[in-house]
Amino acid sequence: MGELLELSVAEAAERIAAGELSRDEYFEAWQDAAAGDELNAYLWRAEDGSGDDDGPLAGIPVAVKDLFCTEGVETTAGSRILEGHRPLYTATAVRRLGGAGARMLGKTNMDEFAMGSSNENSAYGPVRNPWDRERVPGGSSGGSAAAVGGGLAPCAIGTDTGGSIRQPAALCGIVGLKPTYGAISRYGMIAFASSLDQCGPLARNVTDAALLLDALQGRDPCDSTSVGIKGGIEAPSREDLKGLRFAAPVELAHDAIEPGVRAVFEATLARIEELGGEVAEAPLPHAEHGISAYYVIAPAEASSNLARYDGVRYGMRSGDGGDLIEMYETTRAEGFGEEVKRRIMLGTYALSSGYYEAYYGRAQKVRTKIAEDFAAAFAEFDFVVTPTSPSVAFRLGEKTDDPLAMYMNDFFTVPMSLAGIPAISIPAGLAEPDGGGPRLPVGFQIAAPAFAEQRLLEAAYALEQGIGFYSKSKGGDDG
């Protein structure tokens, strides 16, 4: 049975299609694995997993971030305010996976309303990093990343608003892809920041991520901003990087990065050259303002998106002994956690009459500038590369009292979100954290122009083969 869990999703799907592997047997093996969750990765696990759907993912178990609505299955977004909420419908992304034959293995823990970079903002307790249980898995899709990295799921879906797929993927040593904004429907994905939120796969290798992306992507009449990816996605097969040009932004590469992360990043650049790729420094002059713009735009949209949680129609209600305003206030005071409240306050302020132009208006201008920077870079280069996160996984509680330090986790991932372009994080090696200790995974981020997911996956695949990280067993620090 251990052998079954070692199969990649692509391999398992192939065996199932060939009739060499029973869908139920495969699913049950993963159910057993998920049942051993000691990471607090799951908020809910499927009890009955039988099914007879056909399709490219027939019988493949997928862990689903608890931000996706699932009909009849509690969906909390990691928040107390939605405790017990059973949606009346299923998110398009989850339905598309089901349509491809996949089965939902469980719902995964997350930072409340996807706000956080450590999973410590969940109302249902923090998730532990599979590599070191005293450390965070990253966030906000920390449950999905820990489940895949910790052998509790073969693959998962998450959401990425400013790095919420890529950063936890990096910290848990797996692959995480944020597709182009509009590639996958947002219908049924509980909104955090609507102009940035995007669903994407978390997987153990690039090929599995591609397989999931192909099933997930597509235009959805229920989401006016969805367009899909023309031609779909095929399994990547490229073996070298010959003729491809990689830009390492001058501004990003020299910020406060842990020495260990920097070493892995530079070794990866060298690996790219070994594989025939070309690496050069390129300017991305406005990217360093990404965090500032992001922490205006995302909270502004969140303040509006989260206003519907008022205790009237669903979820938690408190204080209904008083008048309407008292019920609103008590419900929201008790139902939301600290970080969510902080961002609602920030966003409400940024949109206020008299401050709109100075904050929201200016942040949107920065966003446009960042998109223009990327467009200029892609005129000369095929990809832009950065470390995914400035550090390896940090200790639980290490940054909870310092929101700004926490926000800096998104430094490398936010610019791509603001530009709406696809970016993937792949495991690039291991590094010792600042202050010493066992070595931990380091992610390498590759970004591509909008809707160039196929090219991005080809390059990531070639580099993944070159690095050979996936062959290292979990936690096995073989030097």
Add this chain to the structure above:
Amino acid sequence: MAELEAVIGLEIHVQLSTKTKMFCGCSPSFGDEPNVHTCPVCLAHPGVLPVPNEEAIGYALKIAAALECEVAPRSIFHRKNYFYPDNPKAYQISQYDVPIAGAGRLGGVRIHRAHLEEDAAKMIHLGGSGRIHGSGASMVDFNRGGTPLVEIVTEPDLRSAAEAAAWARLLRTTVRQLDVSDVNMEEGSLRVDANVSVRPAGSEALGTKTELKNMNSFRFLERGIEAELARQRELIGAGGTVVQETLHFHPEDGSLTPLRSKEEAHDYRYFPEPDLVPLAPTEAMLREARESLPELPEARMLRYREEMGLPEDVSAQLAADPETADYFERVAQAGIGVEFRVVANWVTGELTAAQRQEDPNVGVSDSKATPEALAALVAMVHEKKISHGSGKTVLATLVAEGGDPAAIVEREGLAQISDSGELESIVAAAVDSNPEAAEQVRAGNGKAIGAIVGAVMKETKGRADGGEVNHLIREQLGL
């Protein structure tokens, strides 16, 4: 002190009669059981997204075309944020700085803009005044929530309450002919709010305005504006100043009271709706809207006056009632060689009165008296085959039973007395039997002739031509 001139602008909400709501697939309804036309989208469940209603956009474009508005190539939806139970998302999707329709005109009044938005749910306040303030409890009916609305805003071009009401009627007739709304003020599918201010006559500056709401008939609209103008004139006359506020009209006694605002502080924190893309009508959509326009009241009135020679008041009356006007045109086109103004008088006068007498719930256009029958009847009167009085008798039969006027004349023996010898002897007898009246007429009292005419008509059962009878009486009296 100079005379204070009224300055009035109107804000009109037109509820569109589309098959589904503005952003979801629910059917809008009036009068159904509460909360049966709802779904996760219009109840603002977590994760849902709005999808614009194409039919509503088409309707808005028709209104824009009818009001000769400029159409924005890319209009933007915004979120208007406020907490209230009639607004489950806690924001209304509306248009803000770039509405679908810009400057236009109707009936000499400039249109400032027209935009698309969604209606709020309906609140029912129990106990107290029927308004939320002081009520014991409130209930929400979400059937109406999300119904498409077009809000039309005029420039402050109206100068009296009567003018405002007349213009609002013209707007209603115009929109009704587009077949995009029921435009029923009692049922709320047409809501007219008024912005009212006064200023010294001849001044160009605008005074402080108040906004009047809840006038659910044209009569109330006029009365509300009258009352507010009187209040403002009195206030200023006494040395006071007008405070900008919203006033609620009470139809029971015609009074106005200040309305509590929906939120303590009026800051709607507008920002572009990230869930929707800009609304960019295609050339084909614009053409279809233009080409679908029927002849609108203003054009019809002009044509009746200029081309058909109808008096101004009859032209206006017919143009405001398109169904009756269409009926008139069918009679006019029957080629009976009768002046259009005579035909119009028959339709707006005799036929309308006869139909009202027969059944006030049936309009002229649905009368059993067909346009062809009326044309034949008018021709008979014109050709003096029957008297005008007999014509009215036949018409009463036509609206009651339908049928052919010639056959009714035959059956009832109403054909005019054409034998002049027979009529002369009847006249002579009438003069003889009314010696007093005959003496008075001879003495110069023209009115006294009525008694003799009456006697002739009684004898002939109305089959004599009134002009001819008058002529014969005066001849016999030697006048």
